[in-house]
Amino acid sequence: MYFTAECLNQYSTSITLFVFMRLGYVLGANYDGNQSMDGFYRLDKDSVDVVFYGSSHVYSGVNVAALWDDYGIAGYDMAGTMQTLWNSYYN
Numbered sequence: 001m002y003f004t005a006e007c008l009n010q011y012s013t014s015i016t017l018f019v020f021m022r023l024g025y026v027l028g029a030n031y032d033g034n035q036s037m038d039g040f041y042r043l044d045k046d047s048v049d050v051v052f053y054g055s056s057h058v059y060s061g062v063n064v065a066a067l068w069d070d071y072g073i074a075g076y077d078m079a080g081t082m083q084t085l086w087n088s089y090y091n
Helices: 005-028 035-041 056-061 064-071 085-090
Strands: 050-054 075-079
Touching: 035 075, 050 056, 056 075, 064 075
Parallel strands: 050 075
Antiparallel strands: none
16 A cells, blocks of 8 residues: 555644644643642651642742752742642632
8 A cells, every 4th residue: 555645744644643642641641739749748847948839820930949049948849730620629
């Protein structure tokens, strides 16, 4: 079976779209907002001075490394990049 360039172009666009959709599903499938909470509870007791909790605005707007470097305050970013519905409900 031989494919023409036009036929391959049409199928390659569909295949590329499908691959990216599946890749996004696979990479995001295990995220439910609990990863930052799990990490927080694994920390040593009294090792954090302040906890930043919230949505992607907190996640991208707070730099806990700079907080430590500039002021010596140990912070923990308990925010998520993809806030789920149950996280929004309990905020």
